[in-house]
Amino acid sequence: MNKNIFAGLALACAVAAPLTAHSATVTVDGDFADWGIQNNGTAAGWTPNADVLFTVEDQSGTYLNPGWGGQAYDAEALYLSWQTKADGQTYLNIGLITGHNPDTATVGDSYGRGDFAIDFGGDGSWDFGILTADRTTTLRQGDVVATTNANWGTGLWSGPGVYDPANSSYVTNVNGGADVGNATLAVSASFTNMGTLGGTHWFYELEIPVSVFGTHWQGASPSETFNIQWTMLCANDIILLDPSAATIPEPASLALALGGLGLLGLARRRKQ
Ligand SMILES: [Ca+2]
Ligand SMILES: [Ca+2]
Ligand SMILES: [Ca+2]
Structure with a gap:
């Protein structure tokens, strides 16, 4: 060629x-069996069912890009699908596997879990956050929040390996914006035997009615390209999935x- x-x-x-069409039938219960993922100690265990979009970045070193932290801060795999249910509504499903303990407290040198961020148009402006924890008195876990970049907290790094919290542009968690709807969120208990590099893992499973995205998503499939990202509050490791470039x-x-x-x-x- x-x-x-x-x-x-x-x-x-x-x-x-x-x-x-990415029509995986997913039930939000914290179990990834319905995605076709298997913690069977093989590299192939990361690969989901046909038509689920995904990216895998299982790492074993201490440097994770853009920061450090090893397995405890490793964002390992992101999965994406959507389905139209019997109610006629289309739902976006997100799955995440990470070595970061969801119960990690933000204190001293440890940093808690971050929110899922969606950038429609892929223009660097993060349009929605899906909250994995209560962030303010009104913005609570499971809320979908319409945001501008000013509504996001940022990480410790201004670039790969550059510790500069004051100038970080890596978004981590929502601290403002307009509550536009609710996602369903489940987080698994810890499990082992995922992939070949060992370590303990957790699985986040989400479902979002796409009506909350307004003009950004009309009909059964996305009407605009988008990026979805997750990281923890320090942004030591960032995982991003671009559906147009994702592995199928x-x-x-x-x-x-x-x-x-x-x-x-x-x-x-x-x-x-
Ligand atoms: Ca499930
Ligand atoms: Ca890992
Ligand atoms: Ca955008």
Whole structure:
């Protein structure tokens, strides 16, 4: 294949991925079996069912990017799907596996759990937060909050390895904004045997009615590209999933590649 064909494929995939149906049936109970994830001590255990979008960054060293902390601050895997239920409403489901203990207190050199952040448009402006803890007297765990970047606390780092809390732009937790709805959130008990690098892990499972996103999500599939991110209050390790660039397990990735080739073929035929 020449470079142009690769470029065409990349473009086709980038356009196609967000519009693909990701119809995993997920129940928010803190159990990841319904995602197809298995803590069976193998690398393949991270791979979810077909059509779940995901990214895995299991790490064993102390440096995590942008900060340090090892397994205790390791944000390891992020999973994404959406489903339209019998009530006619579409729901976004998020799964997270981390080595960070959800009960970690923010005191001294330890930092508690952060909120899920969503950037529609991928423009660096974080439009929504999904709260994993009570943040103010009115912004509580499970709330979906419409935000600007000014509504977010930030981490300890201004860049990879650069300790500079005053100038960090890595968003961590919501401390203001407009409450626009409620997510369902469940956090598992600790478990082991996830992947091949060992350590203790926890699983966060969420469901958000996409109606809370207003014009950003209309219909059964997202009408805009977006990024979703999670980290802890220090932002030692940040995990981000871009649905248009995320891994899709076989056979969905094969179908996508074939779809890309089909589009390419169409474009070539048009040229001729
Ligand atoms: Ca579940
Ligand atoms: Ca790890
Ligand atoms: Ca945005």
